[in-house]
Amino acid sequence: MKFAVVALVFFFNFLWTAKCAPPTCYSRVLGLSKEIMDMLEKLQKYHRTKSCVEVLPKMYLDVHNSCVMPKLRDFIYAAENHPTQFCRERPRIILLKRKVRNLYIIINRVCYRDLVFFSDDCEALETGQSSPRYGEDRLQLLQET
Template identity: 50%
Template sequence: MGLSRKIFLFSTLLVIADSAPPTCYSAVVRLSKGITESLGRLETFSITKRCLANLPKLYINVHNSCVTIKLRDHLYALENLITPQCRELKRIEFLKVRVKRLYNMIDRLCYRDLVFFIDDCAALERPPPPPEPQDELLE
């Protein structure tokens, strides 16, 4: 067996060994980060910014026990936007689908996998504090 073939097989085994199937918790965290990023991007566009102006602020923290209540309220607000033009925007529709998916994952599918450390509903309406400098070094 050639050296290049051995290196290829070894690197393939490393990739396979390093990859693990996503857990319910990791899927919830990934989806919540995606929704937060989408909300930030939608607030930069003039068309969607106008539509999101009436929505409550939402900063998702999956460790907060109020997250299901806030997601349900946000989903209700998205489904009942005042102007029909806002309801029909593809970006708003996509956001609505993602919020509904996250709500269902937290409320039904991953309910036993999540641990809630915080019980502060108001914390989901304000941005999280910036990370401490030593926390950035650990990552």
């Protein structure tokens, strides 16, 4: 009985210390981009901020897309220069701007050259749907068959 209690305490202590590891740059970028997308979705549904979000550019974040930096920069500019004062002062919009700016800074400064971009489909960041692009060698193989 005593051994079982000690083993259980050791197991929970192990789980607790495993969660104490600092997040990597990549995990922080992924987590923050998910937070931003969830927040955008909630703001689009909330009646007080729905009209404010409609003015902002459409954004579907994919940190593996090489066009993510210009998209974040454009979004920050549009959010900071929103046409209505009411929307610029909304606490949720201000929090969204901060999160987007933090993501931009993390990707640009902290994770500089650590992230790998798998696509360059800029349209996918606006529509949310990526279209497959074939390289020249793959396209040539498709044409031959």
